[in-house]
Amino acid sequence: MSEPQPTYLSDYRPPAYRVTRTELTFDLDPNATRVKARLHVERHPEHQPGVPLELDGEQLALKAIAIDGQPLQPDEYEVDEARLVVHRVPEAFLLDTEVEISPDANTALSGLYRSSGMFCTQCEAEGFRRITFYPDRPDVMATFSTTVIGRAEQEPVLLSNGNPVERGELPGGRHFVTWEDPYPKPSYLFALVAGDLSKVEDHFTTASGRDVILQIWVEEENLDKTDHAMASLKRAMQWDEEAYGREYDLDLFMIVAVNDFNMGAMENKGLNIFNSAAVLTHPHTATDAAFQSVEGIVAHEYFHNWSGNRVTCRDWFQLSLKEGFTVFRDQCFSADTNSAPVKRIEDVSFFRTAQFAEDAGPTAHPVRPDHYIEIGNFYTLTIYEKGAEIVRMLSNLVGEEAFRRGSDLYFARFDGQAVTIEDFVDCMAEASGQDLSQFMLWYSQAGTPEIDAHGDYDYATAEYRLILRQRTPATPGQPDKQALHIPVHLGLVGTKSGRDLRLTLDGESLGSDAVIHLREEEQEFLFTDVSEAPIPSLLRGFSAPVRLHFPYGREDLAFLQAKDSDGFNRWDAGQRLALLALEDLIAAHRNGVEKVMDPRVVEAFRSLLAAEADDKAVLAQMLTLPSEAYIAEQQALVDVDAIHAARTFVKQRLALALRDDFLRVYEAHGIDAPYAPEPEQIAARSLKNVALSYLMAIEDEAGLELAHEQFEADHNMTDVRHALTLLVHSSRGDIADPALKAFGEKWAHDPLVMDQWFAIQVSRPQPDVLDRVKFLMEHPAFSLKNPNKVRALIGTFANQNPVNFHRDDGAGYRLLADTVIELNRLNPEIAARMITPLTRWARFDETRQELMKGELERIRAEELSPNVYEVVEKALA
Ligand code: 0A1
Numbered sequence: 001m002s003e004p005q006p007t008y009l010s011d012y013r014p015p016a017y018r019v020t021r022t023e024l025t026f027d028l029d030p031n032a033t034r035v036k037a038r039l040h041v042e043r044h045p046e047h048q049p050g051v052p053l054e055l056d057g058e059q060l061a062l063k064a065i066a067i068d069g070q071p072l073q074p075d076e077y078e079v080d081e082a083r084l085v086v087h088r089v090p091e092a093f094l095l096d097t098e099v100e101i102s103p104d105a106n107t108a109l110s111g112l113y114r115s116s117g118m119f120c121t122q123c124e125a126e127g128f129r130r131i132t133f134y135p136d137r138p139d140v141m142a143t144f145s146t147t148v149i150g151r152a153e154q155e156p157v158l159l160s161n162g163n164p165v166e167r168g169e170l171p172g173g174r175h176f177v178t179w180e181d182p183y184p185k186p187s188y189l190f191a192l193v194a195g196d197l198s199k200v201e202d203h204f205t206t207a208s209g210r211d212v213i214l215q216i217w218v219e220e221e222n223l224d225k226t227d228h229a230m231a232s233l234k235r236a237m238q239w240d241e242e243a244y245g246r247e248y249d250l251d252l253f254m255i256v257a258v259n260d261f262n263m264g265a266m267e268n269k270g271l272n273i274f275n276s277a278a279v280l281t282h283p284h285t286a287t288d289a290a291f292q293s294v295e296g297i298v299a300h301e302y303f304h305n306w307s308g309n310r311v312t313c314r315d316w317f318q319l320s321l322k323e324g325f326t327v328f329r330d331q332c333f334s335a336d337t338n339s340a341p342v343k344r345i346e347d348v349s350f351f352r353t354a355q356f357a358e359d360a361g362p363t364a365h366p367v368r369p370d371h372y373i374e375i376g377n378f379y380t381l382t383i384y385e386k387g388a389e390i391v392r393m394l395s396n397l398v399g400e401e402a403f404r405r406g407s408d409l410y411f412a413r414f415d416g417q418a419v420t421i422e423d424f425v426d427c428m429a430e431a432s433g434q435d436l437s438q439f440m441l442w443y444s445q446a447g448t449p450e451i452d453a454h455g456d457y458d459y460a461t462a463e464y465r466l467i468l469r470q471r472t473p474a475t476p477g478q479p480d481k482q483a484l485h486i487p488v489h490l491g492l493v494g495t496k497s498g499r500d501l502r503l504t505l506d507g508e509s510l511g512s513d514a515v516i517h518l519r520e521e522e523q524e525f526l527f528t529d530v531s532e533a534p535i536p537s538l539l540r541g542f543s544a545p546v547r548l549h550f551p552y553g554r555e556d557l558a559f560l561q562a563k564d565s566d567g568f569n570r571w572d573a574g575q576r577l578a579l580l581a582l583e584d585l586i587a588a589h590r591n592g593v594e595k596v597m598d599p600r601v602v603e604a605f606r607s608l609l610a611a612e613a614d615d616k617a618v619l620a621q622m623l624t625l626p627s628e629a630y631i632a633e634q635q636a637l638v639d640v641d642a643i644h645a646a647r648t649f650v651k652q653r654l655a656l657a658l659r660d661d662f663l664r665v666y667e668a669h670g671i672d673a674p675y676a677p678e679p680e681q682i683a684a685r686s687l688k689n690v691a692l693s694y695l696m697a698i699e700d701e702a703g704l705e706l707a708h709e710q711f712e713a714d715h716n717m718t719d720v721r722h723a724l725t726l727l728v729h730s731s732r733g734d735i736a737d738p739a740l741k742a743f744g745e746k747w748a749h750d751p752l753v754m755d756q757w758f759a760i761q762v763s764r765p766q767p768d769v770l771d772r773v774k775f776l777m778e779h780p781a782f783s784l785k786n787p788n789k790v791r792a793l794i795g796t797f798a799n800q801n802p803v804n805f806h807r808d809d810g811a812g813y814r815l816l817a818d819t820v821i822e823l824n825r826l827n828p829e830i831a832a833r834m835i836t837p838l839t840r841w842a843r844f845d846e847t848r849q850e851l852m853k854g855e856l857e858r859i860r861a862e863e864l865s866p867n868v869y870e871v872v873e874k875a876l877a
């Protein structure tokens, strides 16, 4: 096999031929589906007449080919494992092909495959080429007509994009439906579903008064798990009209739930296909977090109808054009529907843990990469979440109103087109009159910028001098970085008054809260008329995706945690304070000296618990220590055992010192009302459950009893799962084992609950867990072919159980590598994703580095898919 070759952004050219209309007929069969395609093709004016026609195609058996009705002779075309080339074609013509494909043999879940007996498709990014020969690139946009033929009994429901226009019976117990999608679309938005599905239906009246039918299609036993997704969809439709002036454009909007799916969900035009985990909820099977995630994903896919479908990407390097913008849109939607500060805290905690790690590792890449081997490897936190942070910065830079004008301009100007990130940013520049040229560097430079800040106050002149220095570390292929345009949202909090002081910069009064612009490598900001000595509150709301260093003392942090007017920074100050304490304890653990708890952390927690919280959800966040993964992210050399020991020690000390407070909080927040996934209840549950975690950290008798009762009460999955997790992660197997067994038996029929059952067990910190993972891999409910199962069992173990995954005998690494090797054959996309923790070897001690690299080498020795090849090569480069 030859080495896979990269594709470069700089090589972009428009397609030689475009397709204006695509007519498809699928004759479905599990092993031998026939796909007939009639393409209306014309040469692109930028290419020379006579240029050969090249179509993408993989794993297709070509059965017939004709141009304008004339079958081609064998010497008129060539087919290899990646494409079909027709040497001579007219300027404009009809191409007819027929191919055979095998949905049942498709374990990669890209193209047409079967999941729990039903046919479904996944075409983004390059799956359509596994369905038919086609210019499978997003800048080829056609209207589609799709006829689906299936067995009336096994596939009573036949769906595709757009509107159904014809249906009928056929001989041999078969039937068909024809769908017409009037909006030109790229092939990656094509979808087909066929199977024995049931639906719930609702409707939505758009701002202009059109009635849209909304359908959610699921397996019959899941009909009772669709209410929340439907309600979320309607809220999202309403929100997009109000916030962005965007109306839905077809008469029908469908969502389908499938059990086997590589990602969360897919925005196919008019026919969104969802991982069942991203759509199904029920109070007894889904946690609050799952309810919120479903709401966000339903909204995300719906928002793509404009940011992605009506206006799409010119090429896959522009992926963040649709993803960064759409994630920003769904984040704002969720903030508006739930607790806005908590949404921001959750998003930023996750971002600073996982995206920062990606940006610091061997697979770091810019938000707009300039080359890739396998685009499937670029559905990353950088493209999605950092892309969203960039759009958020843009929105803050130009202001809300100009941002809306810019987005209106973008949708109006580029409707029906495939465009670039410049096109988007140009609209924002035009609408705001601002120069965003330096800002564009955010898209081309990888790596997390670091800001070193320091400041001093001069009592004599009442001036506060703030000096900011920025630097972006080298990343693979990018040794030297330029200075970025970084918006720093800040306040100066008076140490006497505890209030935000008025800000005067260069003679201009900025109010008490402002954004300053760091554009140089080093810049000094001189605030005048500062009436008292301040502590700066920097990067409020996480105004830019950077690491900020400021030499805060612990007293300063305790002060900011209590006084900062910015809720996000109050939380962040608490996290920084806890981190300082944790760092001492990590050092103590490593040096084998006695651990001593910083009393300031205890006092900070005591005040939090004593105050009447106005936002319980925020309080729950403030009472949550930084995760082990986040602590690791702060360390140059990660010592998983010391981190675990230090964090456990802090939790226990807090629990011992504040036991009665936690007990009181727990008892005050029991909820008797029927479960509802609404913000107030969610807040109360999270606060109560945080309190229970502390009590369980010391295995307090009252805590154990409460956890057991909470499990037995079986009120809702949020409480049940939390209680069960605490029990299983405790030393009390006598209580945990029967509970775990009962839970597993009760939910054996429900794959989404079984995923949780797997995850709870393999995240246990106790040292016997590796055997448990191996044992569970043999469990009848586990399958390597199902991505949710792989994520729940192997993914949870490798990413959320650091002390066991990083065992110093390398057994955790070996297990992951074995899994990757098997998945490489079955499902390359999932295989490549699963490697991530091994790619982070450089952060560990030498012994572990050698073990991790050894496993990467062992993977490299296999015959690899391009997906796995690209990741392993980068990791070992
Ligand atoms: N566009 C989808 C994500 C998605 C990407 C790739 C997929 O298959 C490889 C599937 C879904 C979204 O952003 O939701």
Ligand code: ZN
Pocket (backbone or CB within 6 Å): 300, 304, 322, 323, 326
């Ligand atoms: Zn998306």
